[in-house]
Amino acid sequence: MASVADTPPSQPLADTVVAPPPGRVYYRHRVVTRICHWINVLCIGFLIASGLNIFNAHPALYWGQYGANNDDARRWFEIGASSKADGTPIGMTRVGPVTVNTTGILGLAKGTDGQQLAQGFPEWATFPTNRDLATARRWHFFFAWLFILNGLTYLIYGLVTRHLQDDVWPRLKQLAPANIWHDIVEHAKLKFPRGENDKEYHILQRLAYAGTVFVILPLMVLTGLSMSPGFDAAAHGFLPQLFGGRSSARSIHFIVMDLTIAFIIVHVAMVVLSGPIHQLRSMITGWYDTGKERRP
Amino acid sequence: MTVLTRRSLIGVGAGGLLLSSCDKLSNSVGANDFVAKAQSATYGWQRLVGRQALAQEFTAADISPVFKPNGSTNPKDDDYRRHVDEGFANWKLKIDGLVRKPISLSLADLRALPARTQITRHDCVEGWSAIGQWTGPQLGPLLKAAGLLPTAKYIVFHCADNYGGEISKGGAQSTGRYYESIDLIDAFHPQTIIAHTMRGQPLDVAHGAPCRMRIERQLGYKQAKYVMRIEAVDSFAKMELGKGGYWEDRGYEWYAGI
Numbered sequence: 001m002a003s004v005a006d007t008p009p010s011q012p013l014a015d016t017v018v019a020p021p022p023g024r025v026y027y028r029h030r031v032v033t034r035i036c037h038w039i040n041v042l043c044i045g046f047l048i049a050s051g052l053n054i055f056n057a058h059p060a061l062y063w064g065q066y067g068a069n070n071d072d073a074r075r076w077f078e079i080g081a082s083s084k085a086d087g088t089p090i091g092m093t094r095v096g097p098v099t100v101n102t103t104g105i106l107g108l109a110k111g112t113d114g115q116q117l118a119q120g121f122p123e124w125a126t127f128p129t130n131r132d133l134a135t136a137r138r139w140h141f142f143f144a145w146l147f148i149l150n151g152l153t154y155l156i157y158g159l160v161t162r163h164l165q166d167d168v169w170p171r172l173k174q175l176a177p178a179n180i181w182h183d184i185v186e187h188a189k190l191k192f193p194r195g196e197n198d199k200e201y202h203i204l205q206r207l208a209y210a211g212t213v214f215v216i217l218p219l220m221v222l223t224g225l226s227m228s229p230g231f232d233a234a235a236h237g238f239l240p241q242l243f244g245g246r247s248s249a250r251s252i253h254f255i256v257m258d259l260t261i262a263f264i265i266v267h268v269a270m271v272v273l274s275g276p277i278h279q280l281r282s283m284i285t286g287w288y289d290t291g292k293e294r295r296p
Numbered sequence: 297m298t299v300l301t302r303r304s305l306i307g308v309g310a311g312g313l314l315l316s317s318c319d320k321l322s323n324s325v326g327a328n329d330f331v332a333k334a335q336s337a338t339y340g341w342q343r344l345v346g347r348q349a350l351a352q353e354f355t356a357a358d359i360s361p362v363f364k365p366n367g368s369t370n371p372k373d374d375d376y377r378r379h380v381d382e383g384f385a386n387w388k389l390k391i392d393g394l395v396r397k398p399i400s401l402s403l404a405d406l407r408a409l410p411a412r413t414q415i416t417r418h419d420c421v422e423g424w425s426a427i428g429q430w431t432g433p434q435l436g437p438l439l440k441a442a443g444l445l446p447t448a449k450y451i452v453f454h455c456a457d458n459y460g461g462e463i464s465k466g467g468a469q470s471t472g473r474y475y476e477s478i479d480l481i482d483a484f485h486p487q488t489i490i491a492h493t494m495r496g497q498p499l500d501v502a503h504g505a506p507c508r509m510r511i512e513r514q515l516g517y518k519q520a521k522y523v524m525r526i527e528a529v530d531s532f533a534k535m536e537l538g539k540g541g542y543w544e545d546r547g548y549e550w551y552a553g554i
Contacts, residue, residue: 049318058423065354066417068424070362112315128322129315133421134547135322141338141554142331229419230338230553233513234346241352246417246425 026199028288033163036154037283043147044260046139049127051257052120053136059120061254065245074247077254081108081118089116148221155213167201168210174203192274198290212263216256223253332549339551342513343481351487351512354415359495360426363418365502368474371457371522379456384506389490393452393527396443403492403506409433412489420516421548430510431493436484439528444480448528451483452476452535453509456522459542470536470545476520477532477540477550478511487512490523515552517543 029037061067061077076096083089091107093100104110109122112129123129127139158164173179183204186192193202201209225231226240226249240249271279275291282288321327371377379387384403392398401409413431420426439451455474482488492499492507499505504521511518518541532538537545544550 055423057421060424062424065358066360066425066427068360068362068364068420068426070364071360124311124315127318129319132322132547134543135328137421137549138328138334138547139322139331141549142334145334145337227419228338228342228554229351229417229515230342230346230513230551233349233351234342236349237352246419250423 024195024291025287025289027286028282029286030161030163031286032153032157034283034286036150036157039146039150040154043143043150044264046127046143047147048257048261049125050136050140050143053126053128053131054133054140055254056120056126056131057133061251062247063244063251064247067247067250076251079106079120089118091118144221144224151217151221164213168206168213170203170206170210174206179203190273192270194291196290198288208263208266212260216259216263219252219256220260223249223256226250227253335549335551338549338554342551342553346513347481348485349513351416354417354427356415356429358427359415359429363426363428363494363503364420364424366420366516368457368459368521369502371501373456373458376456376522380501380505387506389507389523390525391438391442391527392525393529394445394448395439395528396445397441399438399442406433406490406492406507409438411493412486413493414487414489414510414512416487416510416512418516418519421543421552429495430489430491431496432489432491432507432510434486435488435490435509435526436486438490438526439483442528444528447530448480449530450477450479450528450532450540452527452529452532452540453520453523454525454527455520456524470542472542473536474520474522474542475536476509476518476542477529478514478518482511482513485511485513490526513553515554517541517548518552 059079060075062071062074063076064074067074077094079091079093079102081089081091089103089108090101091103091105091109093102093106102108105122106120108116108118111117111123117123119131123131126136128135155164158168180203183202187204192198222239223243225235226243226246232239232246240246243249243252278289278291387403389401389403389406390398391401411431411433413429415427415429418426418428435451453476455476457474458472459474460472478488487510489510490507491504491510494500494503499507504519504523507523508521509519509523529535532540536542539545540550541548
């Protein structure tokens with residue numbers, strides 16, 4: 001067994017151990033893409049956590065131009081606390097006609113001090129951890145600005161270098177139902193393309209990335225801006241009317257936040273299942289190891 | 297079993313570490329001051345793209361059936377109670393500070409002024425919205441009549457209600473009296489009115505009788521109720537906790553256009 005001392009000093013240990021044969025490794029992510037990706041991770045993390053804290057100030061959603069405590073017919077989502085017949089407090093979440101007991105997670109959960117706390121989202125999920133609308137807003141808007149500037153950098157760079165057109169936008173031939181179905185089956189079996197087939201994104205990746213980049217995140221920005229009375233005036237009523245009113249825009253902002261969380265869960269799960277080392281390394285160094293070809 | 301326990305311990309430990317790091321970050325004065333800089337970006341950008349833009353106006357059919365009263369809804373302050381009991385007969389609205397000719401208006405004077413009626417959306421910082429109809433004189437012409445001095449930079453609204461609440465950050469003392477302030481762009485904005493009438497009825501106590509501000513491009517906490525005095529100033533640094541408003545003194549943004 002080789003000891004560490006046997007490694008030539010000019011070569012870092014990790015490179016010696018994992019350096020794949022030529023042809024398997026290619027430069028997948030340019031430095032701008034990688035920097036934008038990690039800034040985005042930071043932004044979305046803070047935006048979601050501070051957004052949940054903001055939401056806790058009025059944990060209800062409405063459809064239409066307006067919505068407040070008395071507008072029962074417009075309220076389609078709410079988180080609250082109530083109590084059972086015997087007086088035991090419970091947390092409740094209502095989506096449309098369906099009310100679910102969400103004690104322990106939503107409405108009523110253990111705070112960071114271990115005591116039961118009646119509020120929308122639990123303290124462990126919010127930034128700051130304690131309910132503090134003013135602080136949460138301050139951080140939310142800082143990261144919203146960073147998120148928008150970072151996102152514009154990514155979009156402009158991606159369009160100019162054709163990264164978005166060539167690598168992210170779904171190819172027409174990939175959209176064949178047979179190909180999509182094949183990709184779904186392979187994913188369900190946790191068999192991910194490797195080797196030559198892994199030198200470009202397959203259709204499910206492209207749909208997920210393009211959907212996030214071109215639909216979900218732009219909707220997030222537009223619905224967010226729709227909640228700003230100053231921006232609404234500047235936009236001459238285009239926002240929030242595009243979404244059917246400010247209360248609708250706030251609802252959609254919340255829904256696209258849920259979709260973003262769903263994307264993050266699937267994205268991270270795929271990274272972990274398909275090989276977290278080479279996936280993470282490529283988003284840090286840019287170099288992606290396609291690995292050995294899989295036998296069919 | 298041992299591995300599971302160790303792993304769950306590491307999990308809890310990492311989670312705890314993350315939470316306590318977040319607490320350190322959200323409590324850090326330096327970090328908060330840094331992220332607060334985004335407010336200037338928002339203010340600058342909105343003044344650049346929509347300096348004179350009007351807030352959207354709605355139709356009578358869009359009005360909220362119940363306009364939620366918020367903040368003080370029934371001030372207990374002695375002077376204010378006396379005005380309520382007298383039907384605001386002896387109430388006066390003062391416009392003073394950095395002006396050449398201070399103005400004092402009775403409620404009858406205020407009602408006799410040319411008025412603007414507008415149906416607008418009120419957005420509370422908490423997240424709810426309500427649409428209401430407001431009538432009252434524009435603030436701009438009144439400031440012109442009072443002869444605003446060139447040194448005036450902000451307009452402060454002093455209110456009758458003591459909203460109380462948390463006191464003092466950094467040693468300064470706040471009386472808890474409600475006040476608000478805006479820049480001259482909003483002060484002279486055509487939709488900035490001193491509303492004495494709501495949906496055709498005299499403004500009720502819950503909504504700020506006898507008059508409240510409507511500053512339609514900003515959030516609800518800017519819409520000062522129970523306004524007693526309108527003061528032109530060059531700075532609000534010496535007022536209460538120095539941030540330009542009751543909620544601003546408690547951490548909220550001075551520019552509430554977002």
